[in-house]
Amino acid sequence: MPAITFHFWAVKILTTAMGEAASDYLVHTINPYAAVGIGTFGIVVALAIQFAMRRYLAPSYWFAVTMVAVFGTMCADAAHIELGIPYAASASICAIGLACVFAVWYLAERTLSIHSIVTWRRELFYWAAVLATFAMGTAVGDLTAYTLHLGFLKSGLMFTVVFAIPMVARRVLGLNEVIAFWFAYVITRPLGASYADWLGVPQYLSGLNFGRGTVTISLTIAIVLWVAYLTVTRVDVERGEATLKRSA
Numbered sequence: 001m002p003a004i005t006f007h008f009w010a011v012k013i014l015t016t017a018m019g020e021a022a023s024d025y026l027v028h029t030i031n032p033y034a035a036v037g038i039g040t041f042g043i044v045v046a047l048a049i050q051f052a053m054r055r056y057l058a059p060s061y062w063f064a065v066t067m068v069a070v071f072g073t074m075c076a077d078a079a080h081i082e083l084g085i086p087y088a089a090s091a092s093i094c095a096i097g098l099a100c101v102f103a104v105w106y107l108a109e110r111t112l113s114i115h116s117i118v119t120w121r122r123e124l125f126y127w128a129a130v131l132a133t134f135a136m137g138t139a140v141g142d143l144t145a146y147t148l149h150l151g152f153l154k155s156g157l158m159f160t161v162v163f164a165i166p167m168v169a170r171r172v173l174g175l176n177e178v179i180a181f182w183f184a185y186v187i188t189r190p191l192g193a194s195y196a197d198w199l200g201v202p203q204y205l206s207g208l209n210f211g212r213g214t215v216t217i218s219l220t221i222a223i224v225l226w227v228a229y230l231t232v233t234r235v236d237v238e239r240g241e242a243t244l245k246r247s248a
Contacts, residue, residue, distance in 0.1 A: 016192030019069020072134025137189020
């Protein structure tokens with residue numbers, strides 16, 4: 001896993017925004033079932049590459065996170081559009097799913113720290129939790145924008161404030177590191193997605209109407225350049241990093 005620095009949070013938010021824009025662009029541009037097929041193929045390939053790694057490498061890790069962002073968005077949107085499940089219900093279902101992943105992970109490993117991910121099993125738990133956070137965050141973001149009528153910009157600003165809470169609480173109140181991390185991690189999803197929607201959707205939906213395709217390409221370029229920087233400089237590699245996927 002990468003070191004949790006400014007770079008981590010910046011790229012994480014970019015991937016959440018890109019996943020939202022890319023998912024919406026594909027679903028609205030081509031056959032929705034074909035779009036989901038592309039998303040499924042992408043996440044399978046990305047996770048296969050990630051699990052083949054013996055140590056942290058920025059390109060494989062962030063490729064996996066990006067494809068989880070796209071696929072997680074598709075899952076949450078499909079629950080609402082295809083199945084007619086209200087955003088409040090889908091957000092609650094995803095939250096329960098995430099809680100279950102955390103519970104089973106903790107019972108099995110006695111830790112939820114990403115710094116302890118040195119086995120296949122722990123990494124499986126990690127990616128299951130990541131996928132659940134993306135699906136839940138997508139539903140929460142749409143809930144505030146549509147159901148609560150805040151719109152995308154106000155939602156983004158609200159989630160920006162909420163995102164800062166665990167970091168401030170960690171410094172001022174000594175909030176547990178693991179709790180602070182996962183709290184902030186969950187919020188990055190609706191935060192990035194809200195801004196991506198604000199930039200991409202038409203004005204009648206309270207957006208700037210740059211287009212989902214344009215937003216997707218712009219964010220993809222930003223992610224590629226940032227990950228290239230991380231790959232070259234290795235500023236996000238933990239010192240004394242343990243080799244991943246040792247036998248459990």
